Amino acid sequence: MINKLMENYLDILPKSLWVTTCNSGSCNGCDIEIVACISPRYDIERFGMKLVGTPRHADVLIVTGPVTKYMTDRLRRIYDQMPDPKAVVVVGNCGSSGDVFYKSYNLDGPVDKIIPVDVFVHGCPPRPEAIIEGVAKAVMKLESLREPKKVGEAES
Amino acid sequence: MLGTVYTGFGYWDVSSWIAFFTIAAALVLWLRAQGREDYKEGTEQDEIYWSGNVVPEEGAEITVPASSAYWGFRKAMAPFYKILTGMHTGIGTDIVGYYVVVVALLAVFILL
DSSP: OHHHHHHHTTTOOOOOOOEEEEEEEEOSSHHHHHHHTTTTTGGGGGGGEOOOSGGGOEEEEEESSSOHHHHHHHHHHHHHOSSSSSSEESSSSSHHOOGGGOOOBBBBGGGGGSSSEEEEEEESOOOHHHHHHEEEEHHHHHHHHHHHHHHHHHHH | OOOOETTTEEEEEEHHHHHHHHHHHHHHHHHHHHHHHOOOOGGGGSOSTTTOOOOOSSSSGGGGOOGGGGHHHHHHHHHHHHHHHHHHOOOHHHHHHHHHHHHHHHHHHOOO
């Protein structure tokens, strides 16, 4: 299913999608699943996706965790340092809604209170397939920003 | 002045080297020009990435001194250093005395 989905997205993808991550207070469960995406079993690099270590090179920002007060400025700064166009994918329930940490005294999150979010991937943690699909959906947003006409043609 | 220098191992030609350097520099600049140009200058996109933190103005705040790399070594050898630094009084007569004692010991070992 993911292969078929990706084929459609890749038709309009002019370049490899580079992804960076930010742990804004996660328990690392989601981060482990993100790492699983680059393992041989899921191997996102076959789709041209790649994890990079700096937002300066990234197209997509994956955020995990419910955003603790300490991480608010850092998350905002990392988002600001990404070149345009950019997309944000929130991975996990904590980043999406706060989950069990909802309304906790030391949170500024969830993530969409701090930076604009394009895709939410729910789960605790989500499966790697879900993360890959979430990033693939972010491609649509990026391409609509890059070349609106081309996306329209691909959809029709 | 820009001639060829012949040595026992071959030759070194100044103009060839300059030509090579020019071609290599042009290639590097062309590769650099292929990079992204859509950064917005004067914004965070133009700033140094420091894991999301503010980059300190003072470089000394973010550097680790080289001596830190040897901390464990220095700690382990501290008893020996303590004796050695205690012996280094800086007094010339002490140094000469150590010299005489060491020479005497060596002489004893060599002669006996």
